[in-house]
Amino acid sequence: MANADHSGPTDVFGRSAIGARLRATRLALWAVATILAVRQMALVLTTPSGERLTDLETWIGPEGVLHVNGSIYDSTRFTGTPFSGLVLKPLTRSAEAALGWGWTFGTLLLVVALGIVAARALPHPVSRRTSLLAAPVAISLLMLSLPVRNALWLGQTSIIPVLLVLLGCFTVRGERASGLCIGLAAALQPTVLLFTPLLWFTGRRRAALTAAGTFAACTVLAWAALPHDSHTYWVHHMAGAGLGGQADALANQSLHGALLRLGLTGHLEIALFFPLGAAVAALALRRAVRHAHDGQLLLAVAVTGCAAVAVSPTSWQHQLLWVLLAVVGRVGKRASDRYVWPVAVILVTTLPAKMMLPDMPVMYPLRDNLVLLAALAAATAVPFLPRTSSHYQTPVATEYAPPVPARFRRVPLLPVLRRVLTRPNLLLELLLLRVTYAAYQQVRLAATGGSNSAGRAAAEHHGHLVLDLERFLHIDFEHAVNHAVVKIDWLRNFFDFYYESFHFVVPLTVLAVLYWRRPADYRWARASLGFATFLALVGFWLFPLAPPRLMPTLGIIDTVHGVQDFSQPDYGTLTALTNQYAAMPSLHFGWSLWCGVVIAVIAPRWWLKALGLLHPLFTVSAIVATGNHWVLDAVGGAVVVSTGFGLSYVFQGPRARTAPGAMAGRDREAGQVTVGMK
Numbered sequence: 001m002a003n004a005d006h007s008g009p010t011d012v013f014g015r016s017a018i019g020a021r022l023r024a025t026r027l028a029l030w031a032v033a034t035i036l037a038v039r040q041m042a043l044v045l046t047t048p049s050g051e052r053l054t055d056l057e058t059w060i061g062p063e064g065v066l067h068v069n070g071s072i073y074d075s076t077r078f079t080g081t082p083f084s085g086l087v088l089k090p091l092t093r094s095a096e097a098a099l100g101w102g103w104t105f106g107t108l109l110l111v112v113a114l115g116i117v118a119a120r121a122l123p124h125p126v127s128r129r130t131s132l133l134a135a136p137v138a139i140s141l142l143m144l145s146l147p148v149r150n151a152l153w154l155g156q157t158s159i160i161p162v163l164l165v166l167l168g169c170f171t172v173r174g175e176r177a178s179g180l181c182i183g184l185a186a187a188l189q190p191t192v193l194l195f196t197p198l199l200w201f202t203g204r205r206r207a208a209l210t211a212a213g214t215f216a217a218c219t220v221l222a223w224a225a226l227p228h229d230s231h232t233y234w235v236h237h238m239a240g241a242g243l244g245g246q247a248d249a250l251a252n253q254s255l256h257g258a259l260l261r262l263g264l265t266g267h268l269e270i271a272l273f274f275p276l277g278a279a280v281a282a283l284a285l286r287r288a289v290r291h292a293h294d295g296q297l298l299l300a301v302a303v304t305g306c307a308a309v310a311v312s313p314t315s316w317q318h319q320l321l322w323v324l325l326a327v328v329g330r331v332g333k334r335a336s337d338r339y340v341w342p343v344a345v346i347l348v349t350t351l352p353a354k355m356m357l358p359d360m361p362v363m364y365p366l367r368d369n370l371v372l373l374a375a376l377a378a379a380t381a382v383p384f385l386p387r388t389s390s391h392y393q394t395p396v397a398t399e400y401a402p403p404v405p406a407r408f409r410r411v412p413l414l415p416v417l418r419r420v421l422t423r424p425n426l427l428l429e430l431l432l433l434r435v436t437y438a439a440y441q442q443v444r445l446a447a448t449g450g451s452n453s454a455g456r457a458a459a460e461h462h463g464h465l466v467l468d469l470e471r472f473l474h475i476d477f478e479h480a481v482n483h484a485v486v487k488i489d490w491l492r493n494f495f496d497f498y499y500e501s502f503h504f505v506v507p508l509t510v511l512a513v514l515y516w517r518r519p520a521d522y523r524w525a526r527a528s529l530g531f532a533t534f535l536a537l538v539g540f541w542l543f544p545l546a547p548p549r550l551m552p553t554l555g556i557i558d559t560v561h562g563v564q565d566f567s568q569p570d571y572g573t574l575t576a577l578t579n580q581y582a583a584m585p586s587l588h589f590g591w592s593l594w595c596g597v598v599i600a601v602i603a604p605r606w607w608l609k610a611l612g613l614l615h616p617l618f619t620v621s622a623i624v625a626t627g628n629h630w631v632l633d634a635v636g637g638a639v640v641v642s643t644g645f646g647l648s649y650v651f652q653g654p655r656a657r658t659a660p661g662a663m664a665g666r667d668r669e670a671g672q673v674t675v676g677m678k
Contacts, residue, residue, distance in 0.1 A: 252314050
């Protein structure tokens with residue numbers, strides 16, 4: 001959603017071409033938003049009753065808590081305020097009839113309205129391109145976000161307070177109407193009261209008083225109509241604490257939930273929660289007021305909402321939409337840093353936390369509280385740029401290498417993918433690397449449907465086909481090599497160690513060295529590796545293949561995992577994490593060949609080139625000797641890697657060749673290098 005000035009041809013034909021492309025892009029984005037909305041609605045409506053809209057059915061179904069004569073909080077299944085119950089009770093019968101498409105369609109309309117209001121609230125100046133494309137982009141992000149998907153799935157009403165706040169801040173006219181909207185939102189979600197001091201300190205004092213008065217009036221009205229329920233909610237449950245799921249559950253992304261997950265309980269936890277919450281609220285409001293005075297009111301609203309997420313006793317997943325709104329803030333003086341914050345926010349709010357961080361015990365405290373940490377960062381720490389900054393509209397430009405002439409006329413197909421001389425942002429690279437690898441793991445695991453009998457039968461059938469082809473080509477020496485190596489203990493141990501240890505270490509080391517010493521080559525190598533890995537995933541999906549060690553009749557000895565029960569093979573900790581029938585092509589060999597090619601191309605000395613080429617040689621020996629791959633798997637790995645380099649050439653053009661010793665230290669902090677063309 002970042003604004004950008006787009007210059008182009010000044011003649012009428014140039015402007016017409018740019019306008020046509022802009023209209024086509026806008027139409028495509030609206031089509032994407034529509035498809036996502038229809039998909040979300042279809043997912044909900046095609047799910048059997050009892051598994052969809054579960055919270056809504058619990059509240060207003062035939063035996064729902066809103067039908068009960070006693071307290072609506074007796075079962076702790078209803079988590080809304082007494083005012084919410086007072087509003088919903090008269091709607092119970094009509095809501096029962098609309099448990100399906102009516103409720104879902106109405107919620108989608110609220111999401112669309114929220115996206116349009118947020119898009120129109122972007123801080124000025126806004127370019128024509130941004131103003132035209134912001135609405136469909138905002139709606140698409142909302143449809144993809146976990147809070148919206150969760151609200152649709154459960155039948156929650158958490159989108160309404162967010163929409164009311166945005167309407168009160170940006171759409172309705174008059175301070176009284178604005179305060180009325182925010183007061184109603186606070187009556188539905190009490191932590192929205194944080195917006196009252198924001199209104200007060202930004203000069204909208206009548207709106208602040210109206211919001212506080214509306215909240216008080218709604219609360220008093222609910223207390224008069226439901227005195228027992230109001231006492232239970234405000235006194236016994238402390239504004240909703242203890243309602244719904246367990247407060248220490250991972251779904252509760254608030255400071256209260258995080259402290260409980262850390263093992264703090266009782267008076268100690270309360271003594272920490274209140275001062276921490278007060279400090280977060282005070283600091284967030286101070287920042288929000290500053291952003292509002294700077295003309296970034298939408299960012300101020302997002303910061304205040306993130307503080308509300310943190311200080312609430314319970315902030316369930318469907319209540320975390322405020323974090324996504326923080327994407328409008330601009331961070332970073334360099335153009336290459338500008339995308340880090342929005343990408344991080346979008347990933348945190350759209351992907352499960354386990355895809356963001358590795359599955360390691362040391363990472364569990366971060367992973368369990370990832371959305372809370374993002375909210376805290378937005379509320380208290382992220383250095384959002386003010387509009388008065390010289391870098392707000394024009395960040396430090398990225399330096400590009402001069403293009404290298406290609407042999408083919410249509411190369412590169414995407415000239416925009418020019419060779420960048422400066423290092424990419426490290427945080428962004430690590431984030432995208434982790435998410436990409438997590439997606440790779442999921443696709444690889446699902447490629448053959450796991451280790452079920454049907455998938456295993458297909459994989460073994462393909463194994464016999466590969467073996468027959470190798471016999472025809474006279475290269476079926478897996479059995480001979482495997483049994484020869486088993487007889488030599490030191491050689492067997494060497495290949496086992498090489499197979500298990502170097503598959504990830506060497507590619508990551510090559511990427512790290514390129515990132516630090518050769519940033520222009522880093523992007524070329526990274527793109528080639530990405531293309532090769534994607535093609536390998538296609539191979540895993542289309543051609544599930546059992547490796548030699550999992551072919552029962554061949555007599556191959558599994559030197560790495562030991563003797564296997566072929567009906568229930570055990571691969572240690574990897575049993576539930578990897579697809580053992582993803583053998584064709586071999587990425588063990590493919591990644592090692594990629595490393596060898598990159599080192600051979602870039603290394604300045606002949607012995608380094610030779611050492612790099614030894615890695616794929618040792619790897620192909622290890623995968624065959626240990627019984628983990630067929631010889632043709634290595635051929636497949638070589639094919640996808642070669643194709644990866646070819647696609648990188650086609651899309652990006654030839655690699656930007658650098659002169660020896662061209663690295664300069666004039667801007668080490670920015671990672672800039674001086675490149676001379678040969």
